[in-house]
Amino acid sequence: MHTPQRVALVTGGNRGLGFETARQLAAREVSVVLASRERAAGERAARRLADQGLPVSSVLLDVTSEAHIGAVAEQLDTGPGRLDILINNAGIMLDSSGPDGKQASVFVTPLSMMRESLETNALAPLRLCQALVPLMRRHGYGRIVNVASEMGQLSTMRGQYPGYKVSKTALNALTRILADELNGTNLKVNSACPGWVRTDMGGPKAERSPEQGADTIVWLATLPDDGPSGGFFRDRQAIPW
Numbered sequence: 001m002h003t004p005q006r007v008a009l010v011t012g013g014n015r016g017l018g019f020e021t022a023r024q025l026a027a028r029e030v031s032v033v034l035a036s037r038e039r040a041a042g043e044r045a046a047r048r049l050a051d052q053g054l055p056v057s058s059v060l061l062d063v064t065s066e067a068h069i070g071a072v073a074e075q076l077d078t079g080p081g082r083l084d085i086l087i088n089n090a091g092i093m094l095d096s097s098g099p100d101g102k103q104a105s106v107f108v109t110p111l112s113m114m115r116e117s118l119e120t121n122a123l124a125p126l127r128l129c130q131a132l133v134p135l136m137r138r139h140g141y142g143r144i145v146n147v148a149s150e151m152g153q154l155s156t157m158r159g160q161y162p163g164y165k166v167s168k169t170a171l172n173a174l175t176r177i178l179a180d181e182l183n184g185t186n187l188k189v190n191s192a193c194p195g196w197v198r199t200d201m202g203g204p205k206a207e208r209s210p211e212q213g214a215d216t217i218v219w220l221a222t223l224p225d226d227g228p229s230g231g232f233f234r235d236r237q238a239i240p241w
């Protein structure tokens, strides 16, 4: 039977892990919609990949904008009429922005920063799933990858960076809840930890290249029908929550 070309949406696709994930998916002949909150940056990034012959287009998406999410859902509906893969990659780490890093302590962290972290890293993926899972259900297929972090792991959690940590733990909880509610369908939801990666967020001293960091994300995005759902993975191996 002919398999239709899969369509993927990658949030925060203009740079870092999102860009590399878009590249790797497109190299597997997935039609990638590279989402970016700055239109020109998204267009530039998509063009870089399209110039290599890869099937990539761009779309405007600030993941915290209800209006943008609605517009993207409509464009996917009236365009390809399907969405097979959602990579919730867009993320922020605001905790370390204080002068000498003191702002990273839970005792001084501004609640506004906690809220902003939760909005982008946890509530936006939730809203995207609410808006886009109906499109996945239409064709009975879906792979959702929430790009989490070991900093959201409760089993090893220590002090500092509460905004980032709490938001990534919340994202992991969302993975569990979504996966359970989708149990019995061919829609799978998993969390990926890319490791410490050389991006603007990870910095130049990080141990992994974006290619290595994106590997588990792409693996989860292309799982076979008997693959896992509701798990947390690094290097293609299940890790503790």
Ligand SMILES: NC(=O)c1ccc[n+]([C@@H]2O[C@H](COP(=O)([O-])OP(=O)(O)OC[C@H]3O[C@@H](n4cnc5c(N)ncnc54)[C@H](OP(=O)(O)O)[C@@H]3O)[C@@H](O)[C@H]2O)c1
Pocket: 011, 012, 013, 014, 015, 016, 017, 018, 036, 037, 038, 041, 061, 062, 063, 064, 088, 089, 090, 091, 092, 120, 147, 148, 149, 150, 193, 194, 195, 196, 197, 198, 199, 200, 201, 202, 203, 206
């Ligand atoms: N790098 C690491 O070591 C590491 C480790 C564990 C997990 N992660 C996770 O991996 C994901 C990607 O990180 P990265 O290292 O590639 O970070 P990055 O280089 O800082 O890139 C972050 C991306 O997210 C986008 N973004 C942020 N807020 C957004 C919003 N409201 N709407 C749309 N896009 C938004 C940024 O867009 P702009 O260009 O417009 O700012 C950018 O494209 C994040 O979720 C991060 O938490 C990274």
